Amino acid sequence: MPYEHQGDLATEDEALYRIRHSLAHVLAQAVLSVREGSTLGFGPPIRDGFYYDFALSEPITDEDFPEIERRMRKILKSGQRFYREELARDEALSRLDEMREPYKREYAMELCEKNGLDSLTFYRNGPFVDMCEGPHVDTTKDIPRDAFKLRSVAGAYWRGDSDNQMLTRIYAWAFSTKDELDQHVKAFEEAQKRDHKKLGKELGIFTIDNDIGRGLPLWLPNGTVIRDELEKLAKELEFKAGYQRVATPQIAKQDLFFQTGHLPYYADDMYPPMELTEQTQDGEVTREAYMLRPMNCPHHHKIFAAQPRSYRDLPIRLAEYGHVYRFEESGAVSGLLRVRGMCMNDAHIYCSEDQIKSEFRAIMQLYDEAYRILGLESYFLRLSKSDPEDPKRKEKYVDNPEAWLRSEDILTELMDEMGVDYVEGIGEAAFYGPKIDVQFPTVTGRDESVSTIQLDFAIPERLKLFYIGSDGQEHIPYCIHRAPLSTHERMVAYLIEHFAGAFPTWLAPVQVQVLTVSEQFHEYGQQIVDRLRSRFVRAELAPESDTVSKKIRQGTVAKIPNLLIVGAREEEDNTVTLRRYGVREQVTMPLGKFEDSILQTINCRSLDFLAG
């Protein structure tokens, strides 16, 4: 059972919402009693509980949790009643002054000024008062004493802005019953076990070496097999969809990135330039700067520009598994999910405006096909737009309001025409245009953009790309950027967690392991391995010196999908005994039949073994 991701707070049970919200007040009361003089930030209910932010007088660690929980239970037991109070603006502000709650006061001011409120509500339970909209339970006796648990302490910026002071956030789980809490904690612990960082190490998929550098994973043999299989899949799908493959270098002159506009917008996210000094014939020294590319598009644009293009050539679809480098901030780097060097299932489609929708539809079909094969279902689509209200919009987005409106309209229309569900992400656009992001949940409960389809109205113009239209005039093409299989890094991270490391046969690093009952059947085992390998099945023989039990254990721990056990019986009849990962029953079948089945399983990229 995967760790469940729950929906919006709006869809949550109202009673549970009250419990979580009220518990946040109880937590605050308890924290203020162990850390006198601390002040309050926000303390809302969240997906699986609640949190509260504090500016603490003295630091808190999770060693303080038992004492805080004890005090919380005491408060629950004492049956404090929640009283609602509505104060006029000035009264409310002076109350917050008296309470010495500067953060609350700041927010109160904003509520009054920006939202035009002339009164604010407060809730009091016992000695604790908090400015808050409610709703709450009637008394703290309505809150179960054994259905919450403090989870972790972390830093969080006041109002989510890194220019502000960092507060201390305490996270807690909270449910209606102890059973639900226990279940949730257990699911959470189970989810930790499938973390790609843990399984990636155990299964020999990747490693990160400090001498190579942070965020620069090394792909081990097992991981490289998975990459190669994904790449093969992508290349087949793209071939069928009319893409052409190209290959381009991973660096380019700095000036190119000024031309594309990456540099003003994107400098902080790029590795700094490599300055070259060269000796010319007449002894002069010239300087050139090269940069590692953060995206493949400029290179592909230059391929588009390499020859004259006619409207008859469009759409042109250039595909490459391209390596890019992005200087992610140290705190963002994590396992394979956020890296500084990555290899992307990239392609750029150059088309006219009236081809945008049909190209997007074809891309969505390609996504569907890829996800169907991989068995991925738990994703949602996000239509990522610019944020015209953002004060920093000029630094974040290409300044062309008309083009933004137009391209965002095209995508919105398209999504509505296709009748797919999506959420809107205001301020999530690329600097050069809106996009549709495919969001997947990680085991730790966060959503990550795995794949993306982007509509770029800006860079082709900057690079003066054009095609000759039917009118004989030059026209600027639109460019669609898309990466259905994401980067290898992020896709493999996600797949490890999705399959809990037990990959379907077609993706598995070792597809078949042959276990002999004793060394005297070594020759038969080796024959099987040789025969399978000659058909490109990734088969291997288990180490000889172990017992059968041990070999089965090792093969199972390695999550190998197909174990073949062979001894006297099998050798005699030219059969194999198949033990599938996660399946108790074994089947003995003729070697030839196994061979046919496994080849079919692999060729269809089946998620299961096709027995015949």
Next chain:
RNA sequence: GCUCACAUAGCUCAGUCGGUAGAGCGCUUCCUUGGUAAGGAAGAGGUCAUCGGUUCAAAUCCGAUUGUGAGCACCA
């Protein structure tokens, strides 16, 4: 980048009050030739992340650095 925590053998971890290092797995060798999730024995393997400080004495206390984790911010 920010807040907090953590860093001991290839891996997972123990190490009390400061007195110079332990287990299991894995690895190597030997014995065992075994039919369904760990057969037995022996051995090798550590500059306790790095640098500095306190101390007669530091894995242990203090500081800095590097790295990792959770969260925040960021995320083309």
